[in-house]
Amino acid sequence: MGTWVMLLRGINLGPRHKVPMAELRALCADLGLTDVRTYIASGNVICSSSQRSATAVGATMERGLRSRFGFDVPVIVRTPQQLQGVVDDLPFLDTEQVHVSFLPAPLPAPVEAEVRTGLLNGAELVVSGAHAYLRTPAGLGQPWLRAPQAKALSDGTVRTWRTVTALLDLATP
Template sequence: MAVWVAFLRGINVGGNRKLPMAELRSLCEEAGLTDVRTYIASGNLVFSSTMRSSAKVRELIEQRIEEHFGFPVVVVVRTPKQLREVVDGLPFDDADHAHVSFMVSGSERAATEELQEALINDARLEVVGDHAYLLVPNGLGQGFLRPGADRKFGKVGTVRNWRTVGKVLAMAEGD
């Protein structure tokens, strides 16, 4: 059995696209995933599966969610090793204001890289492989992208704060 981590994009935000975690866990178990655990309501899953392909795991979860809840959800799947590499590779000294955007495709990476010139308020963005580190020293409550670019950012990857990334990694590594 392989352990997997999945991050769901754009659920339970502002009362839209509601997806209760208990229902998500049951749905995943019915799909054959085991030891399914969630962390907070933003769509963070840790589970085991006999599947060895992240693409197949992603496809299974996306398909089941759309069938059951009636709306599409982008799911980003990583191994615990990949998530460990993200954590170990943090390029900033300030983990308290760090976030990570986990991306699915090359076009998402390219779109994220294009946002470099739109950063404001001392924000920093560093794209590394299939994820991008985001440092927002003033917090997410204050804008970190010029108006207009913020809408583009919401359509690439799925962002998690550093605390969430650490908690999900601990779950995946069995801590």
């Protein structure tokens, strides 16, 4: 049995795509996942599974979500070791207004360079593999990236630094 951290993109943001956490945990159990825990209502699941790959775990969850709730929810899956690497590689001296965008795949270097041209309001971006570290001094409530460049990150899902470290704590014994 492996431990997995699943990050669901785009649920419980406004009136659409509502996924109550109790129902999400029940779905996980129905899918054969064990030791299921959720963290806040933004779509964070820690669980165990006999499936051996992140791709398989994510695909199972995506099919289950579509079947149970009637809409598509992209799921990004990481191991506790990968999450530890994200924490260990923090490129900023402090964690104030730091977020991590978990991407489905690494950004090609030209795309990463193009994204950097769209930064606004003192925002900083450091890409490391399939993770983009964001520091937004004005907060995420203020524009930090121009729309054309934001499309390159749109398949990812963003978590606050506090959420990243809380998920790591929950995923490691």
